[in-house]
Amino acid sequence: MNDIKIKNLWKEYGDNIVLENINLDVKAGEFVTLVGASGCGKTTFLKMLLGTEQPTRGELLLNGKPIANEPGADRGIVFQKYSVFSHLNVVENVMLGEEFKESPILGRCFGKKRQAIRERAVALLEKVGLGHALTKYPSELSGGMQQRLAIAQALIKQPQILLLDEPFGALDPGIRSDMHELILDIWRETNITIFMITHDLSEGFSLGTQLLVFDKQRLDPDQPNRYGASITYDIPVGRSRKTPMTDIQDKTQQALQND
Amino acid sequence: MKRIINQRPGMVGKCILGLLPFVIIGLVYFYFSNERLAINPNDKLMPSFQSFVNTISYMAFEPNKRTGEYLLWADTAASLQRLGLGVAISALIGLVVGIMIGIIPLVRAGIAPVITIISLVPPLAILPILFIIFGLGELSKVMLIVLGITPFLIRDVQLRVMALPNEIIIKAQTLGANSWQLILRVVLPQVLPKLIDAVRLSLGSAWLFLIAAEAISSTEGLGYRIFLVRRYMSMDIILPYVVWITLLAFLMDFLLRRLSQRVFPWHSADQGEGK
Secondary structure (H helix, E strand, O other): OOOEEEEEEEEEEOOEEEEEEEEEEEOOOOEEEEEEOOOOOHHHHHHHHHOOOOOOEEEEEEOOEEOOOOOOOOEEEEOOOOOOOOOOOHHHHHHHHHHHHHOOOOOOOOHHHHHHHHHHHHHHHHHOOOOOOOOOOHHHOOHHHHHHHHHHHHHOOOOOEEEEEOOOOOOOHHHHHHHHHHHHHHHHHOOOEEEEEOOOHHHHHHHOOEEEEEEEOOOOOOOOOOOOEEEEEEEEOOOOOOOHHHHHHHHHHHHHHHO | OOOHHHOOOOHHHHHHHHHHHHHHHHHHHHHHHHHHHHHOOOOOOOOOHHHHHHHHHHHHHOOOOOOOOOHHHHHHHHHHHHHHHHHHHHHHHHHHHHHHHHHOHHHHHHHHHHHHHHHHOOHHHHHHHHHHHHOOOHHHHHHHHHHHHHHHHHHHHHHHHHOOOHHHHHHHHHOOOOHHHHHHHHHHHHHHHHHHHHHHHHHHHHHHHHHHHHHHOOOOOHHHHHHHHHHHOOHHHHHHHHHHHHHHHHHHHHHHHHHHHHHOHHHHHHHHOOO
16 A cells, blocks of 8 residues: 655754654555644645655655655645646646656647547546636636646546645635535545645644644744754544545444344 | 826827827928928938838839849848848747756756856857858858847746746646656747747847848848948938838737737736736
8 A cells, every 4th residue: 555654754954954853654545634834844844745855864655665756646736826737728737647648759649549538637627627617728717726627637647645735725715615525525536645735724624634733842042943843743633534424324334234 | 187197098099199209200300301401402311201202112113223123122031031040040049948958957057157158249249250150141141140149049948947837847747747748748838938029029139130240241131221322321212221120120029929929828818917
């Protein structure tokens, strides 16, 4: 399974210690939410999972092997902004990932191959609720729709891990709750591990199965950069992969069998 | 009465205000032209409207007695060919080298300093070198344009590439793109409309280098003609040629802008968001 194991992880920029002594186990299929004050290393942590930053010391293992030191197709990402390509329309944005795989030289497919990829992309887009906007450009979409597109775009690669860097931070509250439902649906259907940074603690509690709080345990007022942040709380929030509905059904069935 | 900073002209008002300076310039010119011609009918400095019409019809619509060519059109064709060739070559080099410098740090470390230095060399100062190396033919004139505007285009494309949001570069990698695919499907299309903008900006310099090269060594071309007839103080040819060059420059700029809007409709929307 695609478990993530982190041992004794440190991240420093010169004298500035950002993260210190991070130890963490994440099982495949968890929905991990990361909360903490700004500037406490959540994003740095996510970047190390993504591969754009490397740990200074310690180990970051995916399936027992060190995680790749550059971004790759096994780890999808959705940023708060600029996650989609403005020069491609909605369906082309989603097709792009598959076209990269199928056509190494041109990065562009034609004919039957293209049609097959397009069908997959359209199916994904319908799932995220963008089936009506296939030929629109991202600039014609609202913020929420752009994020839906970014999620669909990442999902077509079927990544093991999906990294979300405050994906709903810029959205209106109503749209945000729609997006919560969407991301939970996707998480339940696929066996994907999700890491999501959020500023909203209640979002962290309501979505995640494992809540990580980043904070500095020690603080030197004269030298604020002397000590880095670490994970001060690692809380199993206890949402199961099942919906409450199926959960109750299972329990009643078990009860019946026990009788 | 609104404050003057809040008063906006309507469509008609805009047109009238826009045309007004041209009308004033024209009126002022012909007033002084008349004054001078009244004193000396052979005055060459400010020809009358009639002599402009005569010269234009002579240059544009009558074959030259010696060569049989229509001079204005022959000059225009020669100049536009040089300009088009020079700008096209520069744009191609600018695009390829600019993208490579912008996106590949190893290339940037290797080439960027040289480009910076080359861009500081005044192209006109090395025009004699070009004449020596490439001869007095077409090649040296095209080369002057290329040398003159390519460094600017390279650096502009490079900056545009480096200004792309890092997010989309990372996103493309998480979609499995290798470096080549990333350049071809993400960087190139993102930068092409910006290359057109850069070419529009560089057209002014391109004309400058073209006319300079033609003035020094040529047998036809718009710049050649202007400098040729200067000996006879033929303002009746020089002024229409200047207006014609300006019109051509304006048309090119206009066409490039329309091309960008037509081919990259998403680009203007991008800019509209004020990113």
